Structures are given as structure tokens and as C-alpha cells.
Amino acid sequence: MLEERGIKLNLKVEKNPNKSSEVFYNSKMQMNRDISVSCLQVAQEQSEKDFVICEPLAGSGIRSLRYEKEVNGIEKLIVSDLNPQAVKNIKKNLKLNKSKKIDVFNKDANLILVENYKTFNFVDIDPFGSPIYYLDMAARSIKNGGFIGLTATDLAVLAGAYKETCKRRYHSKPLKTEYCHEIGVRIFIKAVIETLSKHDLAFEPLLGFYERHYYRLFGKVKESAKHANRSIKKFGYLSHCSKCNFRALGVEKIIKCPNCREKLSYAGPLWIDQTSDQRFVSKVASDLEKRGYEKAAKFTKMIEEESEIKVPFYESHELARISNKDCPKLEGLISKLQKQGYETSKTHFSPTAFKTNAPIDFILKQF
Numbered sequence: 494m495l496e497e498r499g500i501k502l503n504l505k506v507e508k509n510p511n512k513s514s515e516v517f518y519n520s521k522m523q524m525n526r527d528i529s530v531s532c533l534q535v536a537q538e539q540s541e542k543d544f545v546i547c548e549p550l551a552g553s554g555i556r557s558l559r560y561e562k563e564v565n566g567i568e569k570l571i572v573s574d575l576n577p578q579a580v581k582n583i584k585k586n587l588k589l590n591k592s593k594k595i596d597v598f599n600k601d602a603n604l605i606l607v608e609n610y611k612t613f614n615f616v617d618i619d620p621f622g623s624p625i626y627y628l629d630m631a632a633r634s635i636k637n638g639g640f641i642g643l644t645a646t647d648l649a650v651l652a653g654a655y656k657e658t659c660k661r662r663y664h665s666k667p668l669k670t671e672y673c674h675e676i677g678v679r680i681f682i683k684a685v686i687e688t689l690s691k692h693d694l695a696f697e698p699l700l701g702f703y704e705r706h707y708y709r710l711f712g713k714v715k716e717s718a719k720h721a722n723r724s725i726k727k728f729g730y731l732s733h734c735s736k737c738n739f740r741a742l743g744v745e746k747i748i749k750c751p752n753c754r755e756k757l758s759y760a761g762p763l764w765i766d767q768t769s770d771q772r773f774v775s776k777v778a779s780d781l782e783k784r785g786y787e788k789a790a791k792f793t794k795m796i797e798e799e800s801e802i803k804v805p806f807y808e809s810h811e812l813a814r815i816s817n818k819d820c821p822k823l824e825g826l827i828s829k830l831q832k833q834g835y836e837t838s839k840t841h842f843s844p845t846a847f848k849t850n851a852p853i854d855f856i857l858k859q860f
Contacts, residue, residue, distance in 0.1 A: 503582070527786045622647050702768075731761055774796050
């Protein structure tokens with residue numbers, strides 16, 4: 494027996510849960526679920542309607558049980574898992590927690606989605622691996638103005654370790670750099686927009702982040718070919734200089750570094766706009782604070798602070814290596830850049846990194 498945020502689960506905790514686990518439960522994903530609870534609450538309040546929710550890859554059922562308990566304005570939850578043992582266990586846990594709003598099915602994730610055309614206000618896809626395989630059917634199941642939550646754990650693919658797999662799965666070229674996880678998030682967002690646009694649906698990313706071993710994306714879905722076309726115009730490339738650390742997001746690739754004239758590498762196509770909406774994230778952080786989820790609140794506040802800076806983050810140690818200087822204290826470096834009028838903040842991607850719109854030659858002079 495274990496407990497998470499007041500929800501009791503009658504199952505054994507595995508040290509390293511994996512795809513072949515009898516019933517999948519990952520205690521390391523608690524902050525993911527904490528943030529998801531607040532995202533869903535903010536989304537529901539903005540929509541001003543009761544939500545019908547689907548979790549087609551339920552595992553232990555902990556995510557939906559928490560939604561039922563912690564989020565106001567939920568009408569019904571449909572949860573499903575292909576594993577009969579998982580479904581049996583979920584039913585036990587529903588009784589244990591006196592659940593009244595959750596219906597459980599033993600079906601393939603894509604099947605439960607396609608059977609519920611335009612039914613759901615929110616679909617949460619949290620697979621072991623990539624959520625890309627479920628997006629087409631999820632597109633059919635979401636109501637106009639609904640929301641979707643997506644978790645990707647195939648970080649090695651999105652962050653550049655398996656380039657050919659990334660090209661095949663996400664139709665983008667990754668790039669292995671010290672900020673590869675921001676590149677990965679941007680490729681992830683591009684793939685979601687691209688897939689939903691095939692159904693004349695627009696996707697607005699509201700919160701996108703990286704944490705330990707996964708990427709998480711929460712956003713709004715709207716029936717609008719016009720808005721989908723606008724989003725596609727925000728696809729582009731990341732141009733990167735391995736010599737001086739220059740980087741730039743743009744609709745076109747840059748061939749030569751404007752700072753040192755070195756030939757540039759690139760990643761893309763990918764999303765070149767903000768990966769999170771500052772106003773939405775601010776409300777999520779406030780909701781997390783009210784719940785007393787301090788770690789998640791602090792984490793999302795950092796995302797809020799960096800969300801308006803589009804330039805990918807800089808690792809201070811990498812800049813020190815390039816400059817052949819000692820690495821300065823991060824707070825002092827950020828303060829220097831801010832005093833010169835540049836937008837600068839810490840980043841959730843790394844405790845030793847920062848985001849800024851200052852040019853690379855000016856940044857290197859601070860070392």
C-alpha cells in the first residue's frame with residue numbers, strides 16, 4: 494500500500510518501473526502530476542464548464558484519481574489500459590478511494606480515443622516512450638476549445654542521441670548540444686502542431702518543460718485551419734556555432750556565424766516561438782502555491798520568468814570554457830546583463846544555465 498497526495502494505491506512500488514511492469518506506477522513523476530493538476534484546474538476555470546476527461550494509458554490510475562479528488566469542475570473521467578492486470582488494479586483502487594466519477598475500460602489507447610469522437614474537454618497521454626503514436630486519434634476525440642496534456646520520455650531521440658529515429662518519428666533533425674533538451678522540447682511542440690494541423694486543428698502551447706527524464710507539454714486545441722496555418726509559420730531552425738556558442742532561432746537556417754564566421758550546425762524544423770505562455774504559467778504557479786506544492790510552484794515560477802525569452806539557454810560552464818576563464822557566479826552574471834538592459838533569467842533546464850537576449854559577443858565579455 495502506498496499513498497500520493499491523499500490517494501491510496503494498493504500496489505507494490507518498483508524501484509525502476511518499465512514497460513513490462515505488471516502495473517505501471519512511477520513515484521518520480523509526482524511533480525509531473527502536481528503540475529498537471531494545477532494546469533487542469535486553471536484550464537477548467539478559463540473554460541467555465543464541467544470537463545469530461547480521458548486518460549487512455551492509465552497504468553495505476555493515480556493521475557485520474559488525483560484529478561477527480563483535486564480538480565473542481567469535473568463531470569466524468571474515462572480511463573483505459575490494455576493491460577488486464579492494470580485494469581483490475583485500477584478498479585480496486587477506485588473502491589479504495591471511493592471514486593464516483595471514473596469509468597474504467599480494458600482497451601487499446603487509440604481505440605478508446607476513436608470511439609469517443611469530440612467527447613473530451615481534456616485528454617492526458619502519458620505513455621512509456623513517445624505520445625506521437627496517439628495524437629491522430631486524440632485529435633478526433635477532443636472537443637473544440639479542449640486541452641491536451643502530453644508526456645514524452647524518449648529524450649534520447651529528441652535530444653539528439655538517435656538522429657535517424659528523430660527524423661522518422663518527429664520529422665526533424667535534432668542537435669546534440671549542451672542545451673539539447675530545449676531543442677527537444679521545441680521539436681516536440683512542432684510535431685504536435687504538425688500532427689493536429691492535419692485535422693484542421695490549431696494547438697496553442699501553454700506550458701512546455703523538461704524535468705529529469707521527460708518532457709511535458711500542456712496546451713489548448715482549437716478547430717481552426719486558419720490558426721493552424723499561423724502556427725506552422727512559426728516553424729523554423731536553430732542555427733548553432735560550436736566555436737563561439739552563438740545560437741539563433743529563425744524561419745531560415747544561418748550558414749555562417751555572424752560572430753566568428755564559423756560554419757554553423759542546425760536543428761529543425763522546430764518551434765521558434767515561446768514554449769510556454771507566461772500568463773497561464775503564472776496562474777498555474779499560484780494554484781500550486783495554494784495547494785502547498787512548494788517544489789512544483791518554485792519550478793513553474795522559474796518557467797514563468799524565462800518564458801518570454803525565446804533565445805535558447807546558455808550553460809555558464811561552457812561559456813567559461815570558450816572564454817578560457819573561470820566561471821563567474823550565476824547570480825552576478827545575470828545581474829550584469831540585466832543592468833545593461835538585456836532580458837535575463839535563470840532557467841528550469843539547468844541550475845548552472847541562464848536565458849538572455851544579449852548577443853553572444855557581449856555575454857562572453859562578462860567572463
